[in-house]
Amino acid sequence: MVEVVTRTCPLCEATCGLKITLDGDTVTDVRGDSDDVFSHGYICPKGAALGALHHDPERLRGPLAKRPDGSFATVSWAEAFERVHAGFNRLWSAQDRTALGVYLGNPTIHNLAGTFYARPLLFALRTPQIYSASTVDQMPKHVSSGWMYGHPLMIPVPDVDRTDWLLMLGANPLVSNGSLCTAPDFPGRLRAIRRRGGKVICVDPRRSRTAVASDEHIPVRPGGDAFLLLAMVHVLFAEDRVDLGRLRAHVAGLDRLRALAGPWTPGRVHERTGVAPETIRRLALDFAAAEKPTIYGRMGTCTQRYGTLASWLIDALLVLRGRLDAPGGALFAEPAHARFRPDKKPGGRGWAMGRWKSRVRQLPEVRGELPVATLVDELETEGKGQVRALLTIAGNPVLSTPDGPRLEAALSSLDFMVSVDPYLNETTRFADVILPPPSPLNRPAYHLAFYDLAVRNVAHFSSPALGLPQGQLSEAEILLRLTAIASGLGADADPWTLDDEIMERIVHTEVRDLGSPVAGRDVEQLMAKLGARRGPERQLDFKVRCGPYGDHFGARPDGLTLDRLGAAEHGMDFGPLRAKLPNALKTVTGKVELCPDPCVAGVNGMAEELESSGSSELVLIGRRTLRTNNSWMHNLQPLVAGKPRCTLYIHPTDAARAGVTEGSSAVVRSRVGEVTLPVVVTDTMMRGVVSIPHGWGHAVEGARMSVAAAHAGINSNRLTDPADIDPLSGNAVLNGIPVTVAPA
Secondary structure, three states, rough: EEEEEEEOOOOOOOOOEEEEEEEEEEEEEEEEEEOOOOOOOOOOOOHOHHHHHHOOOOOOOOOOEOOOOOOOEEHHHHHHHHHHHHHHHHHHHOOOOOHHEEEEEEHHOHHHHHHHHHHHHHHOOOOOOOEEEEHHHHHHHHHHHHHHHHHOOOOOOEOOOOOOOEEOOOHHHHHHHHOOOOOOHHHHHHHHHHHHHOOEEOOOOEOOOOHHHOOEEEOOOOHHHHHHHHHHHHHHOOOOOOHHHHHHHHOOOHHHHHHHOOOOHHHHHHHHHHHHHHHHHHHHHHHHHHEEEEEOOOOHHHOOOOOOHHHHHHHEEEEEEEEOOOOEEEOOOOOOOOOOOOOOOOOOOOOOOOEOOOOOOOOOOOOOOOOOHHHHHHHHOOOOOOEEEEEEEOOOHHHHHHHHHHHHHHHHHHEEEEEEOOOOOHHHHHHEEOOOOOHHHOOOEEOOOHHHOOOOEEEEEOOOOOOOOOOOOOOHHHHHHHHHHOOOOOEEEHHHHHHHHHHHHHHHHHOOOOOOOOOOOHHHHHOOOOOOOOHHHHHHHHHHHHHEEOOOOOOOOOOOOOOHHHHOOOOEEEEOOOOOOOOOOOOOOOOEEEEHHHHHHHHHHHHHHHOOOOOOOOEOOOOOOOOOOOOOOOOHHHHOOOOOOOOOEEOHHHHHOOOOOOOOOOEEEEOOOEEEEEEEEEOOOOOEEEEOOOOOOOOOOOOOOOOHHOOOOHHHHHOOOOEEOOOOOHHHHHHHHEEEEEEO
């Protein structure tokens, strides 16, 4: 039977609405949903390839276990979990729990089960050795938000739908579809800014697709964003253009920031940024003169040595111009699942990091995890607490984290490894057991993390488009069974009994909160009202019903429930972002901390760099393409067809100096490694800067991804240096890496 189902795309942060045509269990067509309240029919090549992902014959349909000869065999789920149970028990009987490391990949937050059940699993494992893709991505933004607003998840979203002046740094949303800024059809949104008389400026070392679509492109030296932004702060103070607006009484540290920015003139940062002083001054004054300006910084601003400072300075500029928490500036989303506390007063316990440190390099914990740049140190270095076993969930750190060859060697010597992953890939080939989750079409869809960052308050919920195939476990059940093993309940424990216990704890916590709309209510009655649902849908229903638009379990009869949300086929729109400050602030002072102590120390470090030796002749940056998402879509023929994408981009002047030509092969070397790849000579690159895309390098033995292997490319993380991190957040430095280029 042919039917058309609607759901949202699970493959990036844009959350576009899709119409999927099914002939039985076969996907015959995927198109954009023109009636979707948020995306209005927009779709990118990744969404159109969802059927190819669902039907990929190399996507695992059952658990694999490693034989003594190193090959893999398909086993039953019961046997797979027995092997996990035995492997963990062997480890824990010989060593303490710190001998287990955990790595969480980016796709974990693209589905409800990963978002809801990873935390109980980590709690049950009781190991401090937790790592994730966050520290090769956005951790600087979490850290700066924690210091400024009291919570690392309070990330302001640029109000691109109402702004009249948009400055983008280190962002290429026409390719990434937006990140830490959920906004389907970013190209259309940028065009709309220009149609209403606004201006779009792109600061980037490369003339990217986004730069071409902007009114102005300003090339910047990689790693120079914080220097540029601090000089803009200087100009606002020097020209008396600071106006905090309605937040004036709710900001601390204004005079301190004024003094800190005093020496940072546009002329002082010219050489480090490559941007003319008059251009920096004009940028700052145009920002001050615009009616509703905003700033958006993304991957390029985070994955550099001053990532946290750049993230902080973006928000500081918004505060100085009175555009934080203001329409057209940057505001905080209020999604349907958010905790609803309308009467809360400003202030809280604040936020701290460094509750523990890594064993080898003494790097501080941030948000419950350690910097992934030091995972290889913890694997290699012998002694008490050495990581001897690893659990990976939806991650491919061999391709995604610094110095892939060292990590490969370390993984090959582990005592035990388990992976929750749909592929036998570059990382999971080292696992003893692989537990594959189902296709995205076999699970419910609600974008919990991304609605926290959406440019409008919207929500969609989709039930699974297809039922679970016979013999397939849901991702929720896989993670619950691992949690049961970690909790000492054994491989045969009933996962749904554990799920009931988790749900009851969630309800107990909520009713004990005096500010909750269900404070003091009977836990058993609330559990009964949630009905027969289990798994992530039950948790989501509870959050939605307690949220800002919820029915509050009968207190608001017309309020939102998961059933009502699911009945809205094309989603629900709760309106534009609204002001939430000062009440939402969680800092100890109850104010926006404009100039946190660590940022002052970081700026002093910037000054030391300016006084040291000059920059490298060539530096490396990454890049993305619209058809890929890090390393996890290269086994789909529709997305890798055409010209090779894993190439070296280099400016004509630099190519001539290095002796490489269009179409030839070049050797690129850094302090830690080298790669050889084809050359593309292009004037889209800033002089002195070369670019290699992230996420490739599939030519390895033992993986089972034939399409990816046929378009292997090279692993750019053979060039990234684990020793080079943002000192404030621990984020890996993936941009601004000193390299040399020579003919192969």
